[in-house]
Amino acid sequence: MKLELRGITKTFGTFVANDAIDLVVEPGEIHSLLGENGAGKSTLMNVLYGLYRPDGGQILLDDRPVSFSDPGDAMAAGIGMVHQHFMLVPVFTVAENMVLGNEPTRGGLLDLAAARKLVCEISARFGFDLDPDALVEDLPVGAQQRVEIIKALSRRAEVLVLDEPTAVLTPYETDELMAIMRQLRDEGTSIVFITHKLREVKAVSDRITVIRRGKVVGEADPSADQAELASLMVGRQVSLAQEKAPAAPGEIALEVEDLRVTDEAGTRTLDGVSFEVRHGEVLGIAGVQGNGQTELTEALLGLQDSVAGSARLEGRQLVGRSTKQILDAGVGFVPEDRTHDALVADFSVAENLVLDQHDRAPFGTAVSMSLKAIAENANKLIPEFDIRTGSAASAASTLSGGNQQKIVMARALNRELALLIASQPTRGVDVGSIEFLHRRILDERDKGTPVVIVSTELDEVTQLADRIAVMYRGRILGIVPGDEDRDVLGLMMAGYTADAAREAVAAGARTTDSQLADEGDIA
Amino acid sequence: MSTAPVVVADDSVVEKRLDDSRPAGWWHLPATATVLGLIALVFFGLRGLPGAESVFALARETDLNPLGLVPERVTLPSQGGAIALSVLALAASAGLWVLQARKARPSRGVRIALIAVFAVAWVLAFMTWVISQRSLDVTTLLQGTIVLAVPLAFGALSGVLSERAGVINIAIEGQLLFGAFGATLVGSLTGNVWLGLLAAPLVALIMGALLALFAVGYQVQQIIVGVVLNVLAIGVTSFFFGTVMRDNPGLFNAPLRLPTLRIPVLADLPVIGRVLFEQNILVYLMWIIVAGLTVALFRTRWGLRVRAVGEHPKAADTVGIAVNLTRWKNVLLGAAVAGLGGATLTIGTGVAFGEEMSAGKGYIALAAMILGRYHPVGALLAALTFAFADSLQLRLGTMSAAEGGVSIPGDFLLMLPYVVALFAVAGVVGRVRVPAANGQPYVKQ
Numbered sequence: 001m002k003l004e005l006r007g008i009t010k011t012f013g014t015f016v017a018n019d020a021i022d023l024v025v026e027p028g029e030i031h032s033l034l035g036e037n038g039a040g041k042s043t044l045m046n047v048l049y050g051l052y053r054p055d056g057g058q059i060l061l062d063d064r065p066v067s068f069s070d071p072g073d074a075m076a077a078g079i080g081m082v083h084q085h086f087m088l089v090p091v092f093t094v095a096e097n098m099v100l101g102n103e104p105t106r107g108g109l110l111d112l113a114a115a116r117k118l119v120c121e122i123s124a125r126f127g128f129d130l131d132p133d134a135l136v137e138d139l140p141v142g143a144q145q146r147v148e149i150i151k152a153l154s155r156r157a158e159v160l161v162l163d164e165p166t167a168v169l170t171p172y173e174t175d176e177l178m179a180i181m182r183q184l185r186d187e188g189t190s191i192v193f194i195t196h197k198l199r200e201v202k203a204v205s206d207r208i209t210v211i212r213r214g215k216v217v218g219e220a221d222p223s224a225d226q227a228e229l230a231s232l233m234v235g236r237q238v239s240l241a242q243e244k245a246p247a248a249p250g251e252i253a254l255e256v257e258d259l260r261v262t263d264e265a266g267t268r269t270l271d272g273v274s275f276e277v278r279h280g281e282v283l284g285i286a287g288v289q290g291n292g293q294t295e296l297t298e299a300l301l302g303l304q305d306s307v308a309g310s311a312r313l314e315g316r317q318l319v320g321r322s323t324k325q326i327l328d329a330g331v332g333f334v335p336e337d338r339t340h341d342a343l344v345a346d347f348s349v350a351e352n353l354v355l356d357q358h359d360r361a362p363f364g365t366a367v368s369m370s371l372k373a374i375a376e377n378a379n380k381l382i383p384e385f386d387i388r389t390g391s392a393a394s395a396a397s398t399l400s401g402g403n404q405q406k407i408v409m410a411r412a413l414n415r416e417l418a419l420l421i422a423s424q425p426t427r428g429v430d431v432g433s434i435e436f437l438h439r440r441i442l443d444e445r446d447k448g449t450p451v452v453i454v455s456t457e458l459d460e461v462t463q464l465a466d467r468i469a470v471m472y473r474g475r476i477l478g479i480v481p482g483d484e485d486r487d488v489l490g491l492m493m494a495g496y497t498a499d500a501a502r503e504a505v506a507a508g509a510r511t512t513d514s515q516l517a518d519e520g521d522i523a
Numbered sequence: 524m525s526t527a528p529v530v531v532a533d534d535s536v537v538e539k540r541l542d543d544s545r546p547a548g549w550w551h552l553p554a555t556a557t558v559l560g561l562i563a564l565v566f567f568g569l570r571g572l573p574g575a576e577s578v579f580a581l582a583r584e585t586d587l588n589p590l591g592l593v594p595e596r597v598t599l600p601s602q603g604g605a606i607a608l609s610v611l612a613l614a615a616s617a618g619l620w621v622l623q624a625r626k627a628r629p630s631r632g633v634r635i636a637l638i639a640v641f642a643v644a645w646v647l648a649f650m651t652w653v654i655s656q657r658s659l660d661v662t663t664l665l666q667g668t669i670v671l672a673v674p675l676a677f678g679a680l681s682g683v684l685s686e687r688a689g690v691i692n693i694a695i696e697g698q699l700l701f702g703a704f705g706a707t708l709v710g711s712l713t714g715n716v717w718l719g720l721l722a723a724p725l726v727a728l729i730m731g732a733l734l735a736l737f738a739v740g741y742q743v744q745q746i747i748v749g750v751v752l753n754v755l756a757i758g759v760t761s762f763f764f765g766t767v768m769r770d771n772p773g774l775f776n777a778p779l780r781l782p783t784l785r786i787p788v789l790a791d792l793p794v795i796g797r798v799l800f801e802q803n804i805l806v807y808l809m810w811i812i813v814a815g816l817t818v819a820l821f822r823t824r825w826g827l828r829v830r831a832v833g834e835h836p837k838a839a840d841t842v843g844i845a846v847n848l849t850r851w852k853n854v855l856l857g858a859a860v861a862g863l864g865g866a867t868l869t870i871g872t873g874v875a876f877g878e879e880m881s882a883g884k885g886y887i888a889l890a891a892m893i894l895g896r897y898h899p900v901g902a903l904l905a906a907l908t909f910a911f912a913d914s915l916q917l918r919l920g921t922m923s924a925a926e927g928g929v930s931i932p933g934d935f936l937l938m939l940p941y942v943v944a945l946f947a948v949a950g951v952v953g954r955v956r957v958p959a960a961n962g963q964p965y966v967k968q
Contacts (some may be wrong), residue, residue, distance in 0.1 A: 049841070051840070072842070072843020076843075081841070085840065087835070087837060087842075088835070088838060089835045090832055091956070091959075092831070092958070100827060101828070101839070101843045103827060105824055109822045247703075483584070
């Protein structure tokens with residue numbers, strides 16, 4: 001099916017998310033939509049899927065204009081979508097999720113036998129191994145995504161939109177996904193692939209459309225080199241390769257031994273993790289989202305309820321202390337969920353910049369705050385970290401995601417640190433600012449601060465870390481040097497131990513990802 | 524090239540590593556049970572009336588009771604019986620100690636069985652003590668339980684319907700009150716009790732429509748809307764009660780009663796016959812609705828969609844389910860069901876409408892819904908538990924006024940159902956899985 005978007009415009013208040021976007025997707029092609037975070041890719045696809053109503057423009061399917069008032073219409077017209085945040089009901093089984101909205105019935109009751117059969121049929125076609133009766137919440141993220149895909153296919157989608165599908169996958173799962181996309185294309189499905197990862201775009205696309213700040217800024221051929229694509233996407237020349245001096249590790253600063261976290265249901269979410277971090281060293285924690293990284297950082301900060309084991313910072317036990325005591329011990333923390341855990345949305349930028357130090361000199365005492373010191377602090381940090389805000393008194397919620405992240409980073413780095421723990425330090429930040437924030441983290445390291453970086457982006461971990469610990473299902477599978485082969489890291493993220501992964505790579509396990517990394521000029 | 528190893532896609536269920544150590548609060552349950560068991564042993568048993576007898580009346584002469592299979596009465600020595608039952612309760616708590624201490628994750632079945640043995644033994648010990656020198660008619664007690672459970676069960680089902688779709692329903696109280704009011708008003712205006720029965724759910728729909736309008740339509744904080752609607756219901760019904768109904772009770776507020784439908788033969792069974800098969804139509808409707816709703820929620824297309832809307836409305840929207848329409852429908856349906864519960868308070872028991880006559884039953888129904896884990900059958904069982912406490916309280920209240928023996932102050936007895944509700948809900952809260960999107964309005968961009 002041929003899909004054409006003509007002049008699609010969508011505004012939120014005064015913000016123009018999509019500005020007269022034109023896009024043509026031919027039948028049986030993989031069309032990539034490339035753009036930075038916040039460029040308007042997801043908005044465009046939500047308009048196409050009937051979740052947002054466009055303020056202008058037209059959607060044509062096989063040259064006939066159509067309009068969708070809700071996703072049901074879009075689905076009926078043959079459009080399927082795999083959302084970035086899965087649209088699956090966690091407490092339903094795979095079969096129930098797949099048929100939801102389109103349920104087979106027999107004698108008035110749900111025909112789950114037919115649903116199970118459908119799951120097995122479609123998953124067999126793509127070599128999946130999904131258990132139709134498994135609860136979705138018990139499945140690994142990669143499998144949940146496959147449930148999303150078969151859900152779209154079971155409705156005979158002829159145009160399939162994949163919104164940042166690789167964000168939650170290991171490099172190997174990404175390769176598998178690309179194989180599925182090619183198979184679907186060869187069967188005649190049109191695929192729209194939304195991403196900000198250049199390598200993936202080059203590996204799988206037939207055509208590329210680049211979007212910047214809500215506008216189409218150009219079309220590119222997959223044979224274009226990565227630097228060209230990057231400059232098109234960002235709007236200027238970028239060089240991402242960070243010059244990193246080798247680390248000069250000193251004494252052991254943080255020593256974690258057999259740290260365990262149990263959640264309310266009694267499940268071990270962190271299962272006997274041990275590592276150490278030295279002064280002047282960055283330990284990167286890699287792994288697919290949801291493998292215990294959140295629990296690890298929160299346990300170190302005293303934010304988890306049921307923690308056992310030991311974590312000593314300069315010999316002082318952190319487990320069992322309150323978060324306030326831990327912060328007072330000089331731990332700087334960047335939480336992974338910016339909007340929920342890091343900022344008070346209605347507080348001003350200046351107030352958010354001192355949230356963890358408001359009752360301490362120079363910003364205040366136990367009973368009062370020093371508004372002058374807080375204002376001066378804001379006036380110093382806003383230009384230093386290039387926080388784009390109307391004024392220091394604007395509410396944090398009025399800033400874009402990237403600028404909010406800069407507030408959080410500025411706050412964490414703006415004091416004498418005994419330890420820096422940063423989760424997803426550059427999530428949602430534009431390419432230029434990433435460079436700056438990485439520089440600041442490395443400067444902190446060079447001052448002798450021990451640093452722990454948690455990131456699901458392999459690129460970020462390899463750029464910053466001196467040693468890399470890979471987490472898988474609540475455990476650390478191994479700690480490898482910072483310059484370890486990407487393929488080894490990729491396999492470790494899928495549950496291989498370091499040795500097994502090295503053996504497999506030596507035997508020739510290569511991903512498209514690493515092959516393209518070698519030829520491209522971007523790390 | 525040919526040796527590229529295959530990395531198998533792992534779609535298997537993530538095996539959860541369960542903690543093998545005992546949870547920190549493992550001793551709470553056995554300790555509570557032991558303390559309660561000791562209280563029973565000391566107060567109901569050792570400090571009971573020596574020489575007194577407690578009589579439980581079971582079968583009646585007219586019952587269908589071949590060969591006297593069920594005895595007419597069971598007589599226990601008050602003190603000895605209470606001691607024996609307390610010891611049984613203590614044995615069950617000892618079992619709980621062993622179970623909870625030895626395994627991190629004791630099997631649910633054994634645990635629930637032990638708790639049930641404990642609860643039954645404890646309650647029987649209490650009853651044996653409290654009816655010393657007297658006789659308790661078990662059939663009447665159970666019959667009262669069912670009658671009192673009906674409004675609670677209908678209220679709780681109203682909650683299940685609306686909260687499974689993601690709308691918090693605090694307004695059950697108001698829906699019951701409107702149902703009770705509508706049944707009497709229409710029944711006495713038309714002189715036909717069946718029209719009153721029909722009117723109850725329809726009048727309660729007004730409450731449901733207001734709740735849906737504010738909670739779903741205008742996205743107002745749902746708990747606040749519910750509480751305000753309850754106050755509104757009290758205000759409106761009290762106004763009409765104080766004006767037209769008081770001026771002309773014969774026309775507007777006549778006490779009517781639904782006929783008792785006696786199922787022949789079955790109703791003659793000893794003890795349970797009259798409890799289950801000699802009731803009015805609302806009681807039979809309750810069984811039917813509980814069974815029907817259980818099938819509908821968990822086995823039909825409608826139920827799957829309702830639950831999807833309550834768990835993950837955006838996912839439901841992306842597959843073409845109209846989220847807010849589903850919520851509207853369910854809130855209305857729930858209100859209608861609660862209206863039937865309200866009808867029990869007036870035409871079900873044969874009394875006229877009275878000011879604030881729902882008397883907090885809507886809130887107890889809410890507790891029954893939570894204790895029943897948002898499941899129709901669970902809600903029914905919880906409603907029966909609370910109603911049993913209420914029925915016992917009523918029986919004991921009349922008895923202590925009549926004779927000597929053990930006497931408990933009437934005000935203390937009145938607390939009984941609420942104390943039971945408080946403990947039951949406190950014990951279960953935190954372990955109940957609430958529909959994930961409960962209370963969150965769904966807004967489309």
